[in-house]
Amino acid sequence: MTAVSGPTLAVSRRPPWYLMAPALACVVGVALPLTYLLIRAFEADWETVSTVVFRQRNLMLLGNTLLLCGAVLTIVTLLALPIAWLTTRTNLPGRRAFTLLAVMPLAVPAYVMAYTLLGLGGPYGTTAQLLGFELPMVRGFWGATLALSLYNLPYMFLNLRVAMQRLDPALEEAARSLGLPSWRVFIGVVMPQLRPAFLAGALLVLLHVIGDFGAVSLMRYESFSYALFMQYEAGADRVYAAWLALMLIGLTGGLLVLELRFLRGFRLDPAGITTPRPTRLVRLGWWKLPAYLLLGAVALVGLIVPLATIFFWLARHPGGVGGAMGSDWTSSLADSVSASLPAALLAALLALPIAYMARRYGSPLSRGIEQSAYLGYATPALAFALGLVFFSLRVAPWLYQTLFLLVYAYALHFLAEAVGPIRSALYVATPRLEEASRSLGWGRVQTFFRVTLPLLRSGLVVSVALVFLSAMKELPLTFILSPLGFETLAMNLWSLTNEAMFAAAAPYALTILVFSGLFVGLLLLRGHEEVS
Amino acid sequence: MLLALPGCGSWGAADEADDALVLYCGRGRSLVEPTIERFREETGINVKVRYGQTAQLAVTILEEGERSPADLFWAQDAGALGQLTTAGRLEPLPEDLLEAVPAPFRHTGGYWVGTSGRARVMAYSVDRVEPADLPDSVFGFTDEKWRGRVGWAPTNGSFQAFVTAMRQMHGDDAVRDWLEAMKANGAQPYPKNSPILTALAAGEIDVGLTNHYYLLRFKQDDPQFPVEQTGFADADVGNLMLVAGVGVLDTVRNRDAALKFIRFLLSSETAQAAFANDDFEYPVSADVAPRPELPGQDRLDGLTPDVPLDALDDLEGTLRLLREVGLL
Numbered sequence: 015m016t017a018v019s020g021p022t023l024a025v026s027r028r029p030p031w032y033l034m035a036p037a038l039a040c041v042v043g044v045a046l047p048l049t050y051l052l053i054r055a056f057e058a059d060w061e062t063v064s065t066v067v068f069r070q071r072n073l074m075l076l077g078n079t080l081l082l083c084g085a086v087l088t089i090v091t092l093l094a095l096p097i098a099w100l101t102t103r104t105n106l107p108g109r110r111a112f113t114l115l116a117v118m119p120l121a122v123p124a125y126v127m128a129y130t131l132l133g134l135g136g137p138y139g140t141t142a143q144l145l146g147f148e149l150p151m152v153r154g155f156w157g158a159t160l161a162l163s164l165y166n167l168p169y170m171f172l173n174l175r176v177a178m179q180r181l182d183p184a185l186e187e188a189a190r191s192l193g194l195p196s197w198r199v200f201i202g203v204v205m206p207q208l209r210p211a212f213l214a215g216a217l218l219v220l221l222h223v224i225g226d227f228g229a230v231s232l233m234r235y236e237s238f239s240y241a242l243f244m245q246y247e248a249g250a251d252r253v254y255a256a257w258l259a260l261m262l263i264g265l266t267g268g269l270l271v272l273e274l275r276f277l278r279g280f281r282l283d284p285a286g287i288t289t290p291r292p293t294r295l296v297r298l299g300w301w302k303l304p305a306y307l308l309l310g311a312v313a314l315v316g317l318i319v320p321l322a323t324i325f326f327w328l329a330r331h332p333g334g335v336g337g338a339m340g341s342d343w344t345s346s347l348a349d350s351v352s353a354s355l356p357a358a359l360l361a362a363l364l365a366l367p368i369a370y371m372a373r374r375y376g377s378p379l380s381r382g383i384e385q386s387a388y389l390g391y392a393t394p395a396l397a398f399a400l401g402l403v404f405f406s407l408r409v410a411p412w413l414y415q416t417l418f419l420l421v422y423a424y425a426l427h428f429l430a431e432a433v434g435p436i437r438s439a440l441y442v443a444t445p446r447l448e449e450a451s452r453s454l455g456w457g458r459v460q461t462f463f464r465v466t467l468p469l470l471r472s473g474l475v476v477s478v479a480l481v482f483l484s485a486m487k488e489l490p491l492t493f494i495l496s497p498l499g500f501e502t503l504a505m506n507l508w509s510l511t512n513e514a515m516f517a518a519a520a521p522y523a524l525t526i527l528v529f530s531g532l533f534v535g536l537l538l539l540r541g542h543e544e545v546s
Numbered sequence: 547m548l549l550a551l552p553g554c555g556s557w558g559a560a561d562e563a564d565d566a567l568v569l570y571c572g573r574g575r576s577l578v579e580p581t582i583e584r585f586r587e588e589t590g591i592n593v594k595v596r597y598g599q600t601a602q603l604a605v606t607i608l609e610e611g612e613r614s615p616a617d618l619f620w621a622q623d624a625g626a627l628g629q630l631t632t633a634g635r636l637e638p639l640p641e642d643l644l645e646a647v648p649a650p651f652r653h654t655g656g657y658w659v660g661t662s663g664r665a666r667v668m669a670y671s672v673d674r675v676e677p678a679d680l681p682d683s684v685f686g687f688t689d690e691k692w693r694g695r696v697g698w699a700p701t702n703g704s705f706q707a708f709v710t711a712m713r714q715m716h717g718d719d720a721v722r723d724w725l726e727a728m729k730a731n732g733a734q735p736y737p738k739n740s741p742i743l744t745a746l747a748a749g750e751i752d753v754g755l756t757n758h759y760y761l762l763r764f765k766q767d768d769p770q771f772p773v774e775q776t777g778f779a780d781a782d783v784g785n786l787m788l789v790a791g792v793g794v795l796d797t798v799r800n801r802d803a804a805l806k807f808i809r810f811l812l813s814s815e816t817a818q819a820a821f822a823n824d825d826f827e828y829p830v831s832a833d834v835a836p837r838p839e840l841p842g843q844d845r846l847d848g849l850t851p852d853v854p855l856d857a858l859d860d861l862e863g864t865l866r867l868l869r870e871v872g873l874l
Contacts, residue, residue, distance in 0.1 A: 071872055132741070136748030138772070151748060231701075231737035244701045244874060251865070252605060330767045396602065400609050407613045415615065494606050498568060498594035498615075506575065509597065513574040514740035514760050517767050 029375045030458070033367040037383045040364050043426040044390035047401025048263070051393075054256035063257060072241070072258075076265075079238040082158060082230070083223045089163040090219050091212070093312060094170035100305050102178040105295040107302075112309045113175070114535045119316040120168040120480075121530035123487040123504065125228030126523055128161045129511065130323035132232055140326050157233035164316040165229065166222050169431075170215035172476045176435045177211035178204075179472055180442040183293040209280060210441045213273050214434030220269055221391055221430070224262060238262065242394060252400070259397040266392030270385050280441075321527065328520035343503065343525045350502040350526075353417060353492070354485035357424035358432075361481040362474055364425060365432035370466075373440040384433060391430035395490035398427050402495060420495045424485045431484060432477035439473030479534045486530050566592045567803050568615050570607060572600025572622045573790055577825045581817045585810045591803050600626045600703065607795065608633060617798040618807060620661070620790070623703045625710070627791050628859025631657045636793040643805060646812050651789055651830040654856050660789030661811045662821040663828035665758045665840075665850070666708050668784065669743060669775040674752045677776060684712075684755070684784030685724060687731070694732035697742045697751035700873040704739065704757050704788055710864045711786045714857040718867065725871045735873070740764075746773045757788070759826040762839065777841070780848045787828065787850045788858075 097116050101109040119127070133140050135149040142148045152160060181204065189199045227243040230236075242258040298305060368387060371380040390398070402423055406414045413419050443466060451461045467474075487504050496502070503526045510519035571578065575597045582593055596603070596616070604626040607614055619636075621627050630636050636657040644656050651660035668680060681687060687696050699705050713721045734751050736742045742754035743764055756775075764771045778784035792811060794804045811817045814833040822829045828836050828846070835842060841849060868874040 069869075133744065136750070138744075138747035138749075151750065232741060234734075234736065234741075241874075251862075252608070400605065403606060403609045407610060411613060414613075490602070493596075493598040493602060496596075498596055501575070501597075505597065509575050512738070512740075513576065514743070514763050515576060515767075518576060 029371045029377075029380060033371050036364055037368045037371055037380070040368060040390075040426065040429060041383055041386045043422070044386050044393075044429075046405045047393050047398040048389065050401035050404045051256045051259050051263075051397055053404075054252050055260055058253045058257065062253070072238070072261075075236055075238040075241050078236055079224055079265075082155070082162070082235065082237060083220050085155075085159045086162045086166060086223050087216055087219055089159065090167050090170045091216075093163070093308075094167055094174055094215070096305075096308060097167075097312065098171050098174040098178055100309065102175055103293060103296055104298050104305070106298055106305055110539055112313070113538060114531070115309070115313040115317060116171050117168045117479075117534055117538065118313075118527075118531050119164050119320075120483045121486075121527045121534070122165070122317075122320045122523075123228070123507065123526070124161065124165050124222075124226055125232060125511070126324075126507070127165050127320055128157075128229040128232040129516075130320040131157060131161050133323055134319060140323055144322075144326065153233050153235075155235055158230045158235040158237075160315075161229045161233060162223055162226060164312075166219040167312065167316065169218040169222070169480070170212075172480065173211045173215035173218070173434055173438055174208060176438045176473050176476055177208050177442070180439060180469075181207060181293065182442075186293075207442075210277060211434075211438040213276055214438055217269065217273055217388060218391075218431060218434060221266060221388070224265060225392065225394060238265075239394070243396070256397070259394050262394060263389060263392050266389065270388055274381070274385070324520050324523045324527070327516040328524065330517040342501075343506075343521050346501050346503045346506050346522065347525055347529060349500050350486050350504065351529075353420050353424065353496070353500075353502065354482050357421045357428070357485045358478045358482035360421060360425040361429055361432040362436075362477040365429055365436050365477055366470075366474070368429075369433050369436040369440055373437065374445060384437075387429040387433050390426050391428065393427070395427060395488065396494075398423065399491045399494040415495065415497050417497055417500070420491065420497070420500075423491045423495050424488065425481070427488075427491060428481045428484045431480040435473040435476035435480070436470060437473075439470045443469040475537050479537045483530050483534060486526055565590065565800070565803060566594065567617050567800060567807060569593055569595045569618045569620060569807070570603045570616045571595050571597050571620045572603050572626065573597075573620055578620075580824070581811070581820050584816055584820075585807060588816075589803075589806060589810075591806070593807065604629055607635060610797075612797060614795065614797040616795050617800060617804050618792060619795055620792040620811075622790050623707050623788055624660075624791060624855060624858040625703060625707055625861035627653070627658045627793055628856075628861060630793065630795075631655065631859065635796050637796055637798065637801075639794065639808070640805065643808060643812075646809070647830055648832060650787070650850075650855065652855065653791075654854065658791045658793035659808065659812070660791045660830050660855065661817070662825070662830060663787045663789050664704065665777070665828065665846075666704065666784060666786045666788070667756065667758045667761075667775045667777055668753055669746060669756050669761055669773050670753045671746050671749070671751075672772050672774050674749075677774075680753070680776065682779040683782045684778055687733070687753070688724065688727035690731070692731060692753070694734070695752040696728070696731070697734045697736055697745055697754040698728070699736045699738055699742060699756070700868055701735070702738055705755065706861060706864050706868070707788050707858050708755075708783070708786050709868070710858050710860055711851065711853040712783045713860075713864065713867070714853055715783050715851060718863075722867060722871065725867070725873065729871065729873065743771075743773060747771060755784070758840065762826040762837075777849055781851050783851045783853070785849050785851060786853065787846070789830070789855065790827075 100106050101113045101116070131152045135141065135151040137148055139149065186199050186203050189203045194202065225239050227240045230240050239262060242255065242262060365387070368384055372384040402419065406419060447465055448461050451465045452458070456464065489504055489508055492502055492505055503522050507519050507522040507526065510522065582595060585591070586593055600622040603619065604621070607616060607619060607630065619627070619630065627636070631653070638656045639659065644652055644659065647659045651663065653659070670680065681689065709721060736745065739756045739760050742756050743760050745751050746754055758775065761773055761775050764773070792808055794801065798804050812831060814831045818829040818831040818834045821827045822834050822836050826837060828840070832843065865874060
């Protein structure tokens with residue numbers, strides 16, 4: 015009844031065309047930038063490639079990146095697991111608020127997180143100036159780990175949360191009735207069921223760590239993607255940069271293969287027809303205090319510190335707070351939302367057939383399509399953008415630099431973020447319910463809308479939220495593909511922090527944070543159907 | 547369904563009006579938008595701007611090829627303009643326009659002109675460094691007494707332009723030796739210029755090699771900022787003047803409007819005055835003086851090294867050298 019190994023249902027059935035079509039469209043979309051990279055890469059002469067790509071320094075940088083990956087994943091898991099459990103399975107007062115707080119770091123761009131952490135310590139830092147005492151400077155490996163852990167915590171947290179909300183209490187009660195103590199029930203029964211959600215979250219976290227350059231560069235930790243970014247920035251050397259991008263994607267491909275191995279034959283759906291009952295919440299008693307401490311600490315460093323720093327910058331604005339808010343952040347906000355919201359909806363819409371096919375039909379083709387979504391995510395955004403420039407100008411020039419292309423680029427690049435939560439929800443939603451409804455006479459479409467979709471609601475909501483947040487902060491795709499005159503909040507924020515005009519940047523940072531936070535909060539708190 | 551969203555104007559490609567210009571601008575929006583706005587008001591020409599990072603825009607222009615919608619490219623530094631010149635993407639500018647710009651600020655081949663200048667300086671902590679201790683030349687930082695106290699940004703465009711000038715003046719070998727000596731002497735790398743200044747205040751380093759205007763902006767936000775800056779001895783390569791420049795692309799549709807725009811950027815009363823007073827930069831026009839906190843035009847002649855602007859084109863060689871030494 016629990017995690018059994020074995021063949022999935024109906025392996026030989028071919029997925030219907032209305033599932034295959036959008037899924038294949040996604041694959042084509044993701045393949046375009048990859049093709050572009052391959053074209054550019056093979057323009058190189060072997061001598062350039064061997065001196066420039068196969069260097070010892072690259073190996074060192076790769077090692078740095080892997081080390082960072084391990085550290086961040088460990089810290090993120092150690093934090094996200096208890097926080098997810100505390101907010102879904104206990105009676106902790108204020109758990110809805112803490113859910114929102116745990117997600118908020120996602121609204122802060124990674125480099126802003128790094129700037130605020132950097133500015134915190136030292137004799138001239140924000141704590142020294144505001145509170146009078148001096149914190150140690152946060153930088154290097156530990157600075158990068160801290161910034162990236164806080165930044166990526168929500169990805170793991172949200173994926174775990176989707177899974178935890180759908181757990182069937184019957185399993186745990188059965189285990190307890192057999193005499194197992196609570197902690198063994200957790201480790202032996204609950205945690206295995208979280209495996210697909212954990213892997214989905216882990217994949218996102220690792221891809222983010224591998225692909226990040228803003229935070230690691232500010233923390234002065236030399237990682238592989240930072241080297242890649244420097245190549246593009248330093249000299250428009252597209253060939254060398256293409257090689258490095260392909261190496262990054264290769265690294266991701268390796269991760270994907272690993273994940274496939276961990277999930278082979280994994281099933282979670284119960285053998286009989288069960289209606290999931292709401293779980294009895296664990297009463298915490300005096301354990302509430304350590305719980306609050308943990309949640310408070312994460313909220314403090316992940317949200318309050320960036321917020322306080324932004325207000326600190328805001329206070330220095332030459333026009334005062336009033337002058338700051340008079341800047342054109344409203345039109346930037348409109349631009350940001352006009353691209354991010356359609357992209358989030360489109361991504362969730364495209365992720366649905368992909369995840370559904372991968373779980374219900376389970377053929378190597380459908381699995382391959384799911385993996386390609388992650389490859390799109392792994393492609394460095396700059397390479398992704400240039401690939402679309404290359405192809406759209408040759409194939410559909412009237413599409414170039416239109417909002418449609420930008421929305422499409424966002425949706426495809428962030429598709430992987432949307433696939434994970436839906437997939438986690440599908441693991442628990444049993445196919446038996448669908449079969450039962452079909453046997454009662456409802457057609458496929460009706461079954462989908464009346465039976466499956468409600469079960470996937472919480473996953474869909476998280477998908478939309480994740481892609482929206484990512485799109486609001488996105489930079490390279492926006493800089494290159496947006497229509498002329500299009501100015502998002504993220505573009506302005508980056509441009510101003512780049513020129514060291516932090517006071518002028520503060521209103522944009524604040525707007526991104528507040529607006530994204532509000533949107534996601536609304537989604538999360540209204541998007542789940544059961545009491546939790 | 548989702549595609550029928552509001553904002554139809556930006557869904558399709560822009561209309562090609564006769565009086566429209568497309569500018570790809572690597573300069574910061576907050577710095578130049580007021581000037582561009584004035585141009586729009588004065589001439590009625592609709593300038594559409596794509597703001598971004600200079601290098602990324604250069605790559606985009608190269609990728610777009612002959613289908614590029616851009617008419618003009620305004621770069622933050624000469625390296626990117628050099629790359630486009632080598633790739634044959636820039637059109638030569640008319641003689642009279644070139645003559646309006648002093649020789650040190652224009653490309654000898656006539657493919658682009660500088661619009662404003664930025665000087666390399668050394669910024670130092672007022673608490674931990676006596677100005678008298680500072681070396682006369684940038685080569686002096688390899689001395690033992692500066693071990694671990696100097697900050698630089700090898701991945702930053704301005705630094706790379708500076709190294710290119712150094713190679714021009716002193717030759718590749720001397721530069722290689724200097725880079726390796728600095729590295730061995732514990733020079734601290736930073737990703738960009740503003741983290742160097744933050745680090746100076748925080749006590750991580752005592753001196754930093756950076757551009758002149760960052761300190762002025764930091765002081766605008768915080769007059770108590772505990773950092774000062776100065777130049778090296780006269781004609782030392784450490785005082786290099788970098789220029790932001792503009793060129794007309796070979797894909798230009800409205801050449802007259804493009805040239806009008808460039809002339810506007812060189813005009814003393816409007817654009818040049820704005821660059822000097824609002825952006826803290828050095829104007830290229832001889833009629834406009836830099837801000838009082840900065841050395842004046844006459845002082846600059848002696849201070850800055852004699853490096854032709856065209857020499858800064860060879861970014862490729864600099865990158866190779868930096869990779870060789872392991873800084874990139």
